[in-house]
Amino acid sequence: MKLVKLSLVAALTAGAFSVASATPVEEAIKDIDVSGVLRYRYEGANFDNDFPGQRSNLMTSRQQHLYKAQFNFSAAIADNFKTFVQFDYGAKDGGYGPNVIQNDKNTLAVRQLYLTYTDENIATSVIAGKQQLNTIWTDNGIDGLVGTGVKVVNNSIDGLTLAAFGVDSFMTSEQSSKSADGTYYVGDMGPIMSLITLDGFPGNLYGGAAIGSYEALGGDFNPQLWLAYWDNVGFFYALDMAYSTTIFDGVNWTLEGAYLGNAMDNDYDKYGIDNGNFFGLRGSIEVAGWDASLGGLYYGDKDRATVTTIEDQGNIGSLLAGQEIFYSEGSNLNGDLGRNLFGYITAGYTFDEIVRVGADLVYGGTKTDTHSGGKKFEAVARVDYKYSPKLDFSAFYSYLNVDRDHDADGDHNAIRLQALYKF
Template identity: 70%
Template sequence: TPLEEAIKDVDVSGVLRYRYDTGNFDKNFVNNSNLNNNKQDHKYRAQVNFSAAIADNFKAFIQFDYNAVDGGTGVDNVTNAEKGLFVRQLYLTYTNEDVATSVIAGKQQLNLIWTDNAIDGLVGTGIKVVNNSIDGLTLAAFAADSFMAAEQGADLLGHSNISTTTPNQAPFKVDSVGNLYGAAAVGSYDLAGGQFNPQLWLAYWDQVAFFYAVDAAYSTTIFDGINWTLEGAYLGNSLDSELDDKTHANGNLFALKGSIEVNGWDASLGGLYYGDKEKASTVVIEDQGNLGSLLAGEEIFYTTGSRLNGDTGRNIFGYVTGGYTFNETVRVGADFVYGGTKTEAAANHLGGGKKLEAVARVDYKYSPKLNFSAFYSYVNLD
């Protein structure tokens, strides 16, 4: 078969990212190994995706990934340039247009409400069925195992988020995990002159917990060109009997955010409540889940006691954000997050106290395919 014929139905996409990371800590700063403790690190991430129709109704997908960190100073002054590509995702999709249903089977990024949906979200091997036969409603069911835990490290539930070489010292300890099963209903409807987007998620992770989540957002235009959005979410779980003990508690998170946009200006006001002051609990499975639209700041939700993916502490936070976008390309903005973590008076329960973060941001959208961004974050823990 000629090369031109072989590749004519192949779609190629990908991401190329360079990130410069560095962090400085006051000598009295409480140990928080989850925060940005890099020293002039150069981080390279590249993903190349190939998708091809291989038969009627069948498509194959493969993703190659490159992820390396070149240290810039001190003991981290090393180079990982020799690190090669590896196959991160590999799956087959069958689509039946008559019933508006797709079946995706293989090694794939899960993209759940409890996992990161960006380029480095949790990958597992499994099957997902997606149906769009009802107008405005997407129904999905999924099952997965063989999670790519090494890629996530401390971002995955059950792994350590404190400075220790013993992962079992993680606040939320998981001795073993089983299969993950779940379903979701995601809607998008025109309502009262605006857009209403509800979500319902259910999942059972064997030997861990039964997870449930509800998210709803409503957007509309009020007065003269003022875009207004209100979003709220509740995430909870009921622990498996193996974890339902004196050191673990069921997790609950309540979040609410309102935002406006007008003539290039944008602002938001929001808050969160989650966690248990005496026992370890979690509200997501990996990193901060797919909750970015309900969070602010960069580092504060990674501090000890406040991590969403397993920690000990009752957390209450409020935040405001604001910014201005010039010519639809350059945005200058800031976040301010304030709150605190309450823990019981025990030596092994770190992370309690008042917490504050202030962030300055600049984002430049050079073109639809090229973006530049930078932020400076200041975190204070009392």
């Protein structure tokens, strides 16, 4: 089974856009590669009156339409040099109600702009400018955290990608929102990252990664090692290992495990923020169109806030299940108060390699020294339809139940319909 892993080469060395004033328009257009994404989402959610705890990180809108468009232009401008620019448009409509969201002031903006230099003799690329970070602690999708800095990627060793990066600013405004009452918060960065980034920016982020892809014991072995230092914030480290093989005729099996940890600066002790530790393990199997997985997670502290990821759920989605449970109070991976223990099972069937129907079941709980801990359960039903190599449709329904230790239990229901076109 082919593992879908983080690829720094694909994510970071995409080419560029530049047109010299003396170049004829016809030639300039001919030399430009154009790609992009168009995405539409419909979301709806509701809570029962007794739902306990903070709701803001869950899907909260009773009815909402969300739009995303990205247009990428890349081209070679000289020997070994490429530039890249990405235009981004994001908007949402509130449907009905007194706080209908207006989009009349939304505009197309430059989201990424960087220059790439590649020396094929030493299999090394240098990428400088405004670019999506694509680390294990940040989202690797189309909404991932953008920063301004330099990355160096080397592939001179067979089966191994080495990378180093330095970032001196984050585009946190893209992860930011305002609630209906005008309160400012950084949604995807989490409450703790909001504190760190808004309470005086602490410093630059420096790091490196070693990402391997090897054939071993009749299968594929994919290890990742990540190290980073965020000036005046802390030291971050992560190890992810995945192994996949065919154990019987037509039976594909994968085992993945990861540890993410950090040592936070002592200055954050006054905010009640402690060092974080995350452990995740997942085993998956595929046979004759069927797929299933079993996994578990352990992270957090019952009396201190901790951080696992910098933005949203980072790039550890292959170790997660469910849809809303890890956005509930006490369980946010991007920073929260609570010790979490979860187990999950997923299963599905794919018809003619086009339509998959599946379900996730996640059970566990959050332990705190306050009244906010409790048991949690989520059931998710999913449908994914691959209409063509470029166009996908998907939908899910999520039912989340939270039973607080010292409060009534409550339910949360959420639905999402999505169309995604990549060109």
